[in-house]
Amino acid sequence: MRTLFSGTKPTPKTSPHASFLARPVLVALFLVIISTLTRLLLLFKTSIDIDYSTRNVLGLFGIGLFYDVINALYFVFPLMLLGWLVPVGWQNKKGFRITANVLVFIMVFLLLLNAVSEWVFWDEFSSRFNFIAVDYLIYTQEVIGNIRQSYPVGIIISILLLLTAIFTFLLARLAEQSAFRSFRFGMRSLVMVGYVVIVAVTVLFVDNKVRQFSSNVYVNELAGNGMYELFSAYQHNELDYNQFYLKSDDGKVSAEIRTLIKTPESHFINNKPFSIERNIVNPGPEQRRNIVLISVESLSADFLGGFGNTQGITPFLDSLAGSSLFFTNLYATGTRTVRGLEALSICTPPTPGQSIVRRPKNEGLFSLGSVLKGKGYQTRFIYGGYGYFDNMGYFFGHNDYKVVDRTALSKKEIDYENIWGVADENLFQLADKEISGAVKSGKPVFAHIMTTSNHRPYTYPEGRIDIPSHTGREGAVKYTDFAIGQFIRRARTRPWFKNTLFVIVADHCASSAGKTDLPVDRYKIPLLIYAPGFVKPAVMPRLMSQIDLGPTILGLLNFSYRSKFFGYDIFKLEPGRERAFVSTYQSLGYIKNDSLIILKPQKLAATFLPDFKNGAARQAQQNKHLVDEAVAWYQSASFQFRQGMMKK
Structure with a gap:
């Protein structure tokens, strides 16, 4: 038995090329978790104005999860693209791991910053991101200045950077221990095509109207995803009355x-x-x-x-x-x-x-x-x-x-x-x-x-x-x-x-x-x-x-x-016509x-x-x-x- 197995190397517990799907999946899960926690915190903040019917609670979290997943599909595109284009042989190299982890660091920071921004925006407008947030992205000088004068920005950013470093480290360790196997370019291309098709379908057939299920506006807002709503507002900053609204001859x-x-x-x-x-x-x-x-x-x-x-x-x-x-x-x-x-x-x-x-x-x-x-x-x-x-x-x-x-x-x-x-x-x-x-x-x-x-x-x-x-x-x-x-x-x-x-x-x-x-x-x-x-x-x-x-x-x-x-x-004006x-x-x-x-x-x-x-x-x-x-x-x-x- 010893002779039979003496030349056999033990099977590694992890795949050396796990990064193609491991990092996108882990970042997507992180996004869903952060979005769910944000939703819970905003729900707590607005608790007295919520109608806690079974339909509202189930819809709030169920539809919210739906939008979180949709947003995650869009958000991980850079990681999917990186894993698809980089050859398998390069994905073990230190340079690739550093590049991938830097990208993850940036994405994690954006997610944490988005969560804090949603809290601040909700505090001001009691809603998810909308046209106002789009305007704020355009007029950055006034908005950033307003934020700096209203909040301890330096302390907040420092805390976010520290949390980002911790979460990036944990995600990197989890990626190395993941069960995802490496794929040759042909198989990676098939996965990528399937992913792009799914994203395209969601872009064409999913909009932010799905969350409009309740008579309680706060419930509808909480059922959304802030980042998704931001880009939806950017896309629809002008609405054609004839196309979208009830019209007559x-x-x-x-x-x-x-x-x-x-x-x-x-x-x-x-x-x-x-x-x-x-x-x-x-x-x-x-x-x-x-x-x-x-x-x-x-x-x-x-x-x-x-x-x-x-x-x-x-x-x-x-x-x-x-x-x-x-x-x-x-x-x-x-x-x-x-x-x-x-x-x-x-x-x-x-x-x-x-x-x-x-x-x-x-x-x-x-x-x-x-x-x-x-x-x-x-x-x-x-x-x-x-x-x-x-x-x-x-x-x-x-x-x-x-x-x-x-x-x-x-x-x-x-x-x-x-x-x-x-x-x-x-x-x-x-x-x-x-x-x-x-x-x-x-x-x-x-x-x-x-x-x-x-x-x-x-x-x-x-x-x-x-x-x-x-x-x-x-x-x-x-x-x-x-x-x-x-x-x-x-x-x-x-x-x-x-x-x-x-x-x-x-x-x-x-x-x-x-x-x-x-x-x-x-x-x-x-x-x-x-x-x-x-x-x-x-x-x-x-x-x-x-x-x-x-x-x-x-x-x-x-x-x-x-x-x-x-x-x-x-x-x-005659009375009654007001x-x-x-x-x-x-x-x-x-x-x-x-x-x-x-x-x-x-x-x-x-x-x-x-x-x-x-x-x-x-x-x-x-x-x-x-x-x-x-x-x-x-x-x-x-x-x-x-x-x-x-x-x-």
């Missing part, structure tokens, strides 16, 4: 929108399909007053005392409300600054996907700036950050506004700044300087001022208010209120004050997340119009959309003009009377009876009449922009 919609848009003071000038171009006629002398429109970053209605807040974080605005025309039933069109700027400048319902502010071919649009410029106004968009962010500078600069941003301030004029822009008090000092200089020409001024301080990291100059900087949203709200108060008080000493209309409105709410797809309470924003001796103090409780503000301002000033706006002058628009990048909401219509991709439409106080919504029998109205508004707006009909 063009002729029917064209007639319907003209019926909906018609008001007593308006007269259509042509019968072109989808045209809403009309003359607005307001008899009597025009009031060529200066207009100062302040759009406040993330100012939810419930921050103000007039909406029931007892924290006292908007003392100036609360005091100003009693001297103003105070609108108490206004709804923002969306959840991003660019949506608010779109609504306030071109007065159009939100179109699915990206805001028009960010889209190509958005130059020369019919805007509030173009109307007022035609009336002899000097128009300004004044912003405390850099105008290139979110394409704001380009959009306003190409739509009849002069853009004035932080580059107009010298270092000595800046008391404080963070990555988003200068402190709001410095922004308003710039606005005061710009307006005071412009009115000397004898022409009226329209200045749209966009604030930035009410934004994470919630930092501002110390000593201005009784809440320390960088402690939370409430402090940022109170600081912005302080800055607005300082600006208005300073304006009262200027010669142009008595001839000026001050309009204070939010761009959107501080948070739009809720149990329902479009929680209407999270879209309510404040609006104050202040002009002593011209606008009488009063409360306006009528339902109103953010897109109605432009026509309402023009109506208050008694202007006659040719309009392409979708908005109403709320004071000319409506509002709310949206995410996919869901399009239409509020009228006590109902909420939601249009979604896959040509879905549903009718809800929302609770306007807590945002809950009960699905009701379909209201076909209101669905038809919602389709008319949204289909028309999308058609008009695509066909260039929003141009001047």
Whole structure:
């Protein structure tokens, strides 16, 4: 027996060429584990808002696992490619092992960084990665700066690098001990072809709609995979209304929108399909007053005392409300600054996907700036950050506004700044300087001022208010209120004050997340119009959309003009015709009377009876009449922009 086996070498316990499938499989398993742990942690973080039905729990983890596996298939492609191309004889060499382990190190670090990023993103937006995250990848300077100012980035990265080194070492040891055998190039090619076919099938036939199985939005978000959602959002940053949404016959919609848009003071000038171009006629002398429109970053209605807040974080605005025309039933069109700027400048319902502010071919649009410029106004968009962010500078600069941003301030004029822009008090000092200089020409001024301080990291100059900087949203709200108060008080000493209309409105709410797809309470924003001796103090409780503000301002000033706006002058609109628009990048909401219509991709439409106080919504029998109205508004707006009909 000894002679028989003396020349036989023992069979090795591991394959020297295990790396072709071992590393991809192990990294894929690591991804699934990390994704599952992330899902569990986010579930714990959001536990009070989850409906723990058996269907929801099973769907959350089952569908979540499905997306994790799909994401793993995409994620390990570099390792599969490396193992396929490198000859078997080379895969035992030290150089290959070092290259493979470096690649694994990078991938593990990305997975850990992604998990931390998902936690941070969820903390801000209560959702998986979406359009906002795509924007953040584009505007890296502001976003990275914001993160550095909000979190101990150095410590976090150090911990992640240490964990990455540990996990990479463990994965390398496991790969060496794996049971996977080596394959010659032909067999590796067959495996690779099968893998590519599977990936191609998932790309063609799997999308992020599978997770939309529950009526609880948080459950649907948790059932997704953050990294998968990020690339899905990147691929679908613009949605063709006709392709994805419920639509009606063009002729029917064209007639319907003209019926909906018609008001007593308006007269259509042509019968072109989808045209809403009309003359607005307001008899009597025009009031060529200066207009100062302040759009406040993330100012939810419930921050103000007039909406029931007892924290006292908007003392100036609360005091100003009693001297103003105070609108108490206004709804923002969306959840991003660019949506608010779109609504306030071109007065159009939100179109699915990206805001028009960010889209190509958005130059020369019919805007509030173009109307007022035609009336002899000097128009300004004044912003405390850099105008290139979110394409704001380009959009306003190409739509009849002069853009004035932080580059107009010298270092000595800046008391404080963070990555988003200068402190709001410095922004308003710039606005005061710009307006005071412009009115000397004898022409009226329209200045749209966009604030930035009410934004994470919630930092501002110390000593201005009784809440320390960088402690939370409430402090940022109170600081912005302080800055607005300082600006208005300073304006009262200027010669142009008595001839000026001050309009204070939010761009959107501080948070739009809720149990329902479009929680209407999270879209309510404040609006104050202040002009002593011209606008009488009063409360306006009528339902109103953010897109109605432009026509309402023009109506208050008694202007006659040719309009392409979708908005109403709320004071000319007959009672009972009020409506509002709310949206995410996919869901399009239409509020009228006590109902909420939601249009979604896959040509879905549903009718809800929302609770306007807590945002809950009960699905009701379909209201076909209101669905038809919602389709008319949204289909028309999308058609008009695509066909260039929003141009001047």
